Amino acid sequence: MLSDLISTEPATGAILWTGTSGDADAAVASAREAWPGWAATAVAKRIEAVRRYADYIRGQGDELAELISRETGKPLWESRTEVDSVVNKIEISVKAFAERTPQRQLSSQPDMRAALRHKPHGVLAVLGPYNFPAHLPNGHIVPALIAGNTIIFKPSEKTPAVGQYLADAFAKAGLPHGVVNILHGGPEVGMKLTANDGLDGVLFTGSARTGIALNRQFASQPGKMLALEMGGNNPIIAWDTQDAHSAAILIVQSAFLSAGQRCSAASRLIVKDSLYDGIVREVKRIADRLIIDQPFASPAPFMGPVIDNETADGLTESFLALMSKGGKPIKHMARPADERPFLTPGIIDVTDLAERPDIELFGPILQVIRVGDFEEAIAEANNTRYGLSSALIGGTAEQYDQYWANSRAGIVNWNKMTVGASSEAPFGGIGLSGNHRPSAYYAADYCAYPVVSLEAERLKASIGIGLKDE
Numbered sequence: 383m384l385s386d387l388i389s390t391e392p393a394t395g396a397i398l399w400t401g402t403s404g405d406a407d408a409a410v411a412s413a414r415e416a417w418p419g420w421a422a423t424a425v426a427k428r429i430e431a432v433r434r435y436a437d438y439i440r441g442q443g444d445e446l447a448e449l450i451s452r453e454t455g456k457p458l459w460e461s462r463t464e465v466d467s468v469v470n471k472i473e474i475s476v477k478a479f480a481e482r483t484p485q486r487q488l489s490s491q492p493d494m495r496a497a498l499r500h501k502p503h504g505v506l507a508v509l510g511p512y513n514f515p516a517h518l519p520n521g522h523i524v525p526a527l528i529a530g531n532t533i534i535f536k537p538s539e540k541t542p543a544v545g546q547y548l549a550d551a552f553a554k555a556g557l558p559h560g561v562v563n564i565l566h567g568g569p570e571v572g573m574k575l576t577a578n579d580g581l582d583g584v585l586f587t588g589s590a591r592t593g594i595a596l597n598r599q600f601a602s603q604p605g606k607m608l609a610l611e612m613g614g615n616n617p618i619i620a621w622d623t624q625d626a627h628s629a630a631i632l633i634v635q636s637a638f639l640s641a642g643q644r645c646s647a648a649s650r651l652i653v654k655d656s657l658y659d660g661i662v663r664e665v666k667r668i669a670d671r672l673i674i675d676q677p678f679a680s681p682a683p684f685m686g687p688v689i690d691n692e693t694a695d696g697l698t699e700s701f702l703a704l705m706s707k708g709g710k711p712i713k714h715m716a717r718p719a720d721e722r723p724f725l726t727p728g729i730i731d732v733t734d735l736a737e738r739p740d741i742e743l744f745g746p747i748l749q750v751i752r753v754g755d756f757e758e759a760i761a762e763a764n765n766t767r768y769g770l771s772s773a774l775i776g777g778t779a780e781q782y783d784q785y786w787a788n789s790r791a792g793i794v795n796w797n798k799m800t801v802g803a804s805s806e807a808p809f810g811g812i813g814l815s816g817n818h819r820p821s822a823y824y825a826a827d828y829c830a831y832p833v834v835s836l837e838a839e840r841l842k843a844s845i846g847i848g849l850k851d852e
Contacts, residue, residue, distance in 0.1 A: 387566055389543050392455035392687040392723050393676040399453070399543035403567035406534075406575040413505045413532040414580050416560025421502050421530040429476055432524055435555035436472040439465065446547060450516060451677035453541050455686035455723070456640055458677050467517040467805060474805050474823065475525045482826035483529065494838040500830035502530030503607050504582035507575050511587045512689050513643040513744075515541035516548060521805070521821055522585040522609075523548075523562065529829040531582075532561050536575055538588075539568045540689050583607030585828070587645075587821075590742065590768070590814040597817065609819035609828045611810060613645035613742045614770030616800050617763035619785070620653040620661045621756065623776030630664035632775055633748075636800040638672065638727050641685040642746035645815075646771035646793065648800045649743050651750045652762050657776075658752045662729075665748075666713050669727045674718070687723040688745050694723035697745040701728045704749070708735050712750065740766050756781055764790045770811030771800040792820060 389399040420428070439446060443465045450461035488496035506526050510519030515537060523533050537545025549564035565575060576584055576599060583606050586596055593612040600608045618636050623629050636648035653661050675683035688694050694717065701715040715728025727746040732738050738749070753759045756777075763772055763785075773795040774785050782796045792811035793803055803809050803822065810820025819828045 387539060387542055387568075389453055389541065390690075391452045392689055393452075395722065399546070401542055401546070401566050403571050404565040406565060406567075406571055406578060409534045409563045409565045409575070410505060410578045410580040412560040412563050413534050416558060417502075417504055417532045420527075420532050420558060420561050421504075423530070425479075425528070425530075428528055428530065431555060431557050432472050432475070432527055435524075435552055435557070436469050438551050438555050440469050442551075443469070446516065446544075449547055450544055451686075453543050454512065454515065454689065455677060457683050457686055459682055460640065461677070464514055464517045467514075468520045471517070471520055471524050471805060475528055475825070478823045478826045479525065479528045482824065483830045483832075488834070490836065493840070493842070494836055497835045497837060499833050499835070500529070501833055502526075502830055504531060505580060506531045506533055506607070506829075507581055507584045508533055508535045509572060509576075509584065509586045509588060509592075510535065510537045510541075510545060512538035512540040513640060513645075515544035518587045519545070520548065521825060522587070523552075525825040526585065526829045527557075527561065529826065531829060532563075534563045534565050534575060534581075536565045536567065536572055539566070542566050581606065583609070583828075585609045587611045589613060589744075593817075594814075607828055607831075608817065609821065609825075610817045611645065611819075611821055612768075612815055613744070614768040614791075614811060614815045615650065615740055615742055615766045616646060616648050616768070616771045616791075617650045617652055617766070618648040618773045618775060618800055619759050619763060619777075620651060620657060620775045621759065621777035621781065622654065622657070626657075626660045626664045629661060629775045630668050632773070632797070632799050633661075633665050634668045634672070634727075636773065637748040638669065638685055638746045639799075639801055641688050641725065642727075643688060643744055644801050645742075646801045646803060647744075648771075648773070649747065649749060650763075650766075651748055652759050653750065653752055654759070655752050655754050662712060662731075662750060666729060669713055669729060672727065674724055674726060685746070688725055689723065691721075691723050693745065694725055697725060697728075697743065697747060700743055700745075701730065701747055704730050704732060704735070704739075704747075707737075708732075709749075710734075715747065738765075740768070742768065756784070760785055760788050764788070767814045768811065769813040770815035771795075771803070773798060773800045792816065 447461040483500040490496035552562040713729040771793040808820035808824035809822035
C-alpha cells in the first residue's frame, strides 16, 4: 500500500516521515485482547513498565528533542524541556495514582469491612495534538497505563513521527503486545476510532470544535469516559505596576512562546487606560527583538514557525480580519518567507471593535483592550465562552483576591505567565475549555473509577421486622 501520510518539517519543507493510515477496528481489537492481562497485572509491575519507558526516553532524550523540533518547528531548547516533561511525568503519575485513587478501608459494622478500590475503564483512545506531540499525549497515556487501561494512541496527522517514536519507546520498554497501539491517520480515521463500540473512553486534547463534536457523539453513552481539554481565549490583565519591563516580559512570554501555539497562551491583553502607552510600548519593543528562526539556528531563536502553511495563512487572514473590523495594528504580523510558515508576532488594539471574535487564535496574535477600572477589567477577562488560563500582572493582593474570586478559568495566576503550568497540579478549564476532567495531576481521576465494597468473611443474615409468624 502506498503511503498516504507525509510529515514535513515546517522550517524547511523537507519530508521527515511517511506512512499509511491505520485500521481503527484492528487497533481496538488489539487493545481489547490485551486488556484483561494488563488489568490483572499488579500495579507495581505496571509502574515498573512505565519506569522502563521513562529510562528509555531519558537515554534517547537528545534524539527525541531533535525529532520534536524537526516535526513541529519549535526551538531545540524548547523541545528539550518537552522531553524533560515526558520523563518527569512518570513519577508524578505514580504519586498522583497513589494519592487520587487509593485503596482504603472505610468505617463499618464490627462483623464486616468496607473497602474503597479503583478499577480501570478498559480500552481508552488518546487523541493527541501537534503543539506538544510528546508531552500532552504522554500525560494521558502514562496515568491510564498505571491504572490498568490499554491504549489506542492516535497522534495528530501533523506530527506522526513523534507519535510513532513514543509508541516504539513503549514497545522497547517491554510492555506486552497490544497494551499501547499506535493508529495513524487523519480526521476520518479519528472518527472511525471514536465510533467503535469497543472503546471505554476517549482522552482528547485539541480544538473546541472537535471536542464539541466528541461531546455530542458521546451524549447518549454516559457510561464511557470522555475527558476534553480544548484550549482557550485567555486573558492577561496589566494593572498598577512600576515595573513595565517585567510586566511586558511576562506578557510577551505568555502570548508568543511556542509561536503562540499553546492552549494556555494569552491572546487578550487587558490594560489599565493610564498604563496603556507605557506597557504597550514595552511589549512591542520586546516583541520586535524576538529572534524567529529555524529550530537549530544560532543564536537560539525565541520561536520558530507555526505548524504549517495552512495555519500561517489562516492566522494572517485572522489578523487582517481584525484590522478590517476596526482593529488598530500596533505591530503588524508579517510572513518573512512566503513559502514557509514563519510569522512575526502580531499585536493589535481591538478596544473599539463592536464585536470581538471569541475564538482561539492558535498562534502569535495578541489583542489589546484598554479599560478604565478594575471591575471592567474582570468583566472583560470573563467575556469569553472559554475558561482555561488567566493572569493578573501588577495590582495589589486585594485586587488579586478579587480577581481570583470572580475569574472564570481553571488557572488563575498573579505576576506569572499564563503558560507553563506545573504537572504536579491539575490542568483544565471550564466552558469551551473542558468538561470538568482536568488533566496533569488529576488525570488519575479519569483513568479509573471507584468501587466500594461491603465484605464479610462469614455468611450470616436475619430479618428482624416485617415477617409473619411461622
